[in-house]
Amino acid sequence: MIKLTNVNKVYxxxxxxxxxxxxxxxxxxxxxxxxxxxKSGSGKSTLMxxxxxxxxxxxxxxxxxxxxxxxxxxxxxxxxxxxxxxYIFQSFYLEPTFTVLENVAMPMTIAGVNRKVREEKAMKxxxxxxxxxxxxxxxxxxxxxxxxxxxxxxxxxxxxxxxxADEPTGNLDSQNGQEVIALLQGICDSGKTVLLVTHxxxxxxxxxxxxxxxxxxxxxxxxxxxxxxxxxxxxxDYDENGDLIDxxxxxxxxxxxxxxxxxxIDIKKGDGKNIVSDxxxxxxxxxxxxxxxx
Amino acid sequence: MKFWDITKISLKNMKNNKLRxxxxxxxxxxxxxxxxxxxxxGIRTVDFFNANLNGSKMESQDxxxxxxxxxxxxxxxxxTVPQIKRWQDTVLAKFPNLNIITMHCRGSIGNIxxxxxxVVLTDTNYNMLHDRQDYLLDGRMWTGEDKNKPFVWxxxxxxxxxxxxxxxxxPLKIEDENYGTYLYLEIVGIVDNVVPITDxxxxxxxxxxxxxxxxxxxxxxxNFVEPITGEGLNFSSWQKLKSFINKYNxxxxxxxxxxxxxxxxxxxxxxxxxxxxxxxxxAVIIALVVILLSIGAVANSIQITVEQNASFFxxxxxxxxxxxxxxxxxxxxxxxxxxxxxxCACGVTFGILSAMSPWVLxxxxxxxxxxxxxxxxxxxxxxxxxFAVLVCMVILWxxxxxRAVDKxxxxxxxxxxxx
Ligand SMILES: Nc1ncnc2c1ncn2[C@@H]1O[C@H](COP(=O)(O)OP(=O)(O)O)[C@@H](O)[C@H]1O
Ligand SMILES: [Mg+2]
Numbered sequence: 073m074i075k076l077t078n079v080n081k082v083y084x085x086x087x088x089x090x091x092x093x094x095x096x097x098x099x100x101x102x103x104x105x106x107x108x109x110x111k112s113g114s115g116k117s118t119l120m121x122x123x124x125x126x127x128x129x130x131x132x133x134x135x136x137x138x139x140x141x142x143x144x145x146x147x148x149x150x151x152x153x154x155x156x157x158x159y160i161f162q163s164f165y166l167e168p169t170f171t172v173l174e175n176v177a178m179p180m181t182i183a184g185v186n187r188k189v190r191e192e193k194a195m196k197x198x199x200x201x202x203x204x205x206x207x208x209x210x211x212x213x214x215x216x217x218x219x220x221x222x223x224x225x226x227x228x229x230x231x232x233x234x235x236x237a238d239e240p241t242g243n244l245d246s247q248n249g250q251e252v253i254a255l256l257q258g259i260c261d262s263g264k265t266v267l268l269v270t271h272x273x274x275x276x277x278x279x280x281x282x283x284x285x286x287x288x289x290x291x292x293x294x295x296x297x298x299x300x301x302x303x304x305x306x307x308x309d310y311d312e313n314g315d316l317i318d319x320x321x322x323x324x325x326x327x328x329x330x331x332x333x334x335x336x337i338d339i340k341k342g343d344g345k346n347i348v349s350d351x352x353x354x355x356x357x358x359x360x361x362x363x364x365x366x
Numbered sequence: 367m368k369f370w371d372i373t374k375i376s377l378k379n380m381k382n383n384k385l386r387x388x389x390x391x392x393x394x395x396x397x398x399x400x401x402x403x404x405x406x407x408g409i410r411t412v413d414f415f416n417a418n419l420n421g422s423k424m425e426s427q428d429x430x431x432x433x434x435x436x437x438x439x440x441x442x443x444x445x446t447v448p449q450i451k452r453w454q455d456t457v458l459a460k461f462p463n464l465n466i467i468t469m470h471c472r473g474s475i476g477n478i479x480x481x482x483x484x485v486v487l488t489d490t491n492y493n494m495l496h497d498r499q500d501y502l503l504d505g506r507m508w509t510g511e512d513k514n515k516p517f518v519w520x521x522x523x524x525x526x527x528x529x530x531x532x533x534x535x536x537p538l539k540i541e542d543e544n545y546g547t548y549l550y551l552e553i554v555g556i557v558d559n560v561v562p563i564t565d566x567x568x569x570x571x572x573x574x575x576x577x578x579x580x581x582x583x584x585x586x587x588x589n590f591v592e593p594i595t596g597e598g599l600n601f602s603s604w605q606k607l608k609s610f611i612n613k614y615n616x617x618x619x620x621x622x623x624x625x626x627x628x629x630x631x632x633x634x635x636x637x638x639x640x641x642x643x644x645x646x647x648x649a650v651i652i653a654l655v656v657i658l659l660s661i662g663a664v665a666n667s668i669q670i671t672v673e674q675n676a677s678f679f680x681x682x683x684x685x686x687x688x689x690x691x692x693x694x695x696x697x698x699x700x701x702x703x704x705x706x707x708x709x710c711a712c713g714v715t716f717g718i719l720s721a722m723s724p725w726v727l728x729x730x731x732x733x734x735x736x737x738x739x740x741x742x743x744x745x746x747x748x749x750x751x752x753f754a755v756l757v758c759m760v761i762l763w764x765x766x767x768x769r770a771v772d773k774x775x776x777x778x779x780x781x782x783x784x785x
Contacts, residue, residue, distance in 0.1 A: 117777075126684055126776040147688050153776075154686020165681040165780065169378055179685045181371045226685065 074100040074123055074234070074265070079132030081118050081288075092118040093129070094288040100267070100281070102137070102233070104300050105260035107276040108269045110285035116269045117238050119285065123267065124157050124236045125149045137233065154183055158227025160237040164219040166226075168212035172203060175211050176225045183230070190229075197225040201255070217248030224255055235259055235266045241275065253278060367691045376698040379678075383671055390667045391703050394756075397660035398711030401653045401752055403718055406744045408649030414740045415642045505532035505555035508572075514580065518551035519572040525556045532556060657755065664756070665763035668700055672764075672771050673782070679771070680779030689772045696768060700760045708753045715744055 081093040092115045108116045121127035134141040166175045180190035201221045241249030253275050260266040276282050280300040284292040295301035380387040534553050719742040
């Protein structure tokens with residue numbers, strides 16, 4: 073479970089400071105495919121980076137599976153990023169002069185796993201992503217789609233619990249993009265929590281749950297899947313003061329065009345209190361925030 | 367992270383920044399060459415000083431204790447044995463008529479023939495000489511007490527032609543492994559060179575073999591010796607030197623008045639010591655400046671490397687690299703570059719110093735310092751010390767800028783422009 077409590081992030085100081093996350097309270101269930109949507113500059117990446125310990129929050133508390141990130145030392149955070157998290161970036165961040173195999177094995181190299189073992193494991197990850205013929209090629213020789221698959225293999229190699237993908241399809245054509253989303257879906261099916269930042273509403277609909285951010289505030293949470301909703305509701309039964317949240321106003325509606333997933337949507341305010349929403353309003357919200365791709 | 371994996375990343379970084387790596391290496395290489403050359407010359411000057419001048423002072427004292435007459439003191443203060451040995455051309459230029467007997471330390475007295483002109487007594491022959499009191503004209507013959515003493519017996523004709531008498535000190539040059547050592551021997555007896563009908567000749571010059579061997583003379587079993595040239599036996603210049611000294615009564619007076627330039631051990635010692643101090647001081651200053659410059663250059667360029675590779679380091683940190691690895695990657699990079707620079711600098715310095723060596727020797731010989739050599743080899747420990755100092759300083763220096771980079775959030779490192 074990923075739990076953010078009163079998380080604030082302020083970049084810079086004084087007049088030029090940007091309040092990128094404002095009092096974010098969010099609980100995300102484990103083992104789900106979760107999309108984070110919102111306009112460009114709304115704070116999606118900031119949220120992801122804080123969850124992935126790539127960045128620290130200005131105030132508030134981040135708790136991942138019962139462990140509070142704020143209290144960890146730099147080395148503990150490094151190990152957390154190494155073993156608990158798999159990060160997939162929009163621009164891949166592979167080392168171009170290393171081979172695919174070396175790139176994929178890098179998290180294990182960092183952890184000091186011996187060469188034979190790590191290459192074996194990396195090879196397995198490479199196989200699972202159909203890159204065997206590229207294993208000994210330099211990363212720079214690959215196409216964008218292949219690069220992203222390599223970076224997914226790298227994210228998976230250490231078998232982390234949480235996969236964070238910040239616009240992984242942003243630099244890819246739609247076919248490769250679809251492939252990547254399908255891969256992420258598969259990863260989630262294997263029991264991992266997958267957080268996906270995306271602009272693409274179709275991609276977002278394939279997830280179990282959509283979190284919408286607007287100007288640093290969680291504005292909506294939309295469940296595409298009943299099970300996820302239940303899991304999330306269970307988590308959210310209590311607010312930060314330990315009081316039971318009033319759920320009398322809960323309303324569930326079908327989301328048109330949604331795929332073979334559950335047909336339920338639920339819109340929720342960032343403060344943890346549910347709001348009423350109808351079909352049109354949902355579509356408005358989604359179109360307003362998600363369809364414009366920047 | 368395993369050491370080899372860190373090294374591999376360091377090498378990769380160096381390869382990715384080939385131009386800067388080569389530039390830094392080149393700069394360090396030039397600076398290390400300067401440091402090694404300058405320090406080697408400085409250190410070798412000190413060694414040279416210790417070997418040639420400290421030693422000579424001691425040797426002169428040693429000799430002074432052995433032979434005590436007034437003249438000896440005065441002479442020792444002008445020229446010590448090692449000085450004469452090494453700077454004989456200078457000495458002879460100053461005193462052109464100062465010829466010194468060359469003593470061929472060979473043979474035994476027992477079956478010497480008419481050609482024999484000088485001899486060293488071997489144990490079995492001492493008594494033979496002792497027994498021939500009938501040869502003695504002045505002074506005394508050898509006794510057991512004379513063993514290992516700086517005494518000499520000369521024959522009558524030599525004593526006459528060189529106007530020496532019992533009690534005089536004569537300089538004798540022995541052939542040794544170096545350039546000839548000068549000994550000052552006291553004449554204790556003058557012997558007849560008239561040949562008794564049934565007997566053998568006595569040689570012209572006789573002295574103690576134990577003493578000679580102790581002084582480094584090579585005493586061989588060859589009985590027949592080369593005749594000593596008349597030139598080598600010319601005592602007249604010795605007399606001149608004596609009169610020169612007499613003119614000033616004694617050495618104390620000379621140094622007191624200070625009006626006469628005297629090449630004394632003390633003045634040479636002080637002069638060279640002064641030169642040495644200056645050389646070493648300059649060497650140390652140059653080395654320090656160069657070391658500081660090179661450290662600054664390396665540290666600065668490493669800082670640039672880190673900044674330019676921030677996104678790479680950020681990526682590595684994003685997938686779990688600890689800060690210590692970042693430091694190690696950079697340190698190994700520095701160590702590799704410094705190592706390559708010091709190694710190449712050693713080679714080039716060796717070349718420079720080898721080329722300098724004959725030049726230095728030609729300077730020595732032009733000022734009359736024949737036989738003086740200076741060892742210009744790089745002291746083995748020096749490159750290691752230079753390497754260690756550079757590594758320590760660079761690590762100290764870069765760790766500060768590394769900390770600044772490392773303090774940033776991972777995401778801002780990744781997003782840093784550069785790569
Ligand atoms: N390093 C930074 N320094 C200053 N402002 C930043 C920095 N990173 C992001 N921001 C600002 O924070 C806000 C949220 O950014 P981000 O999380 O990247 O948005 P998104 O990923 O949703 O496009 C934006 O206004 C952005 O300009
Ligand atoms: Mg973003």
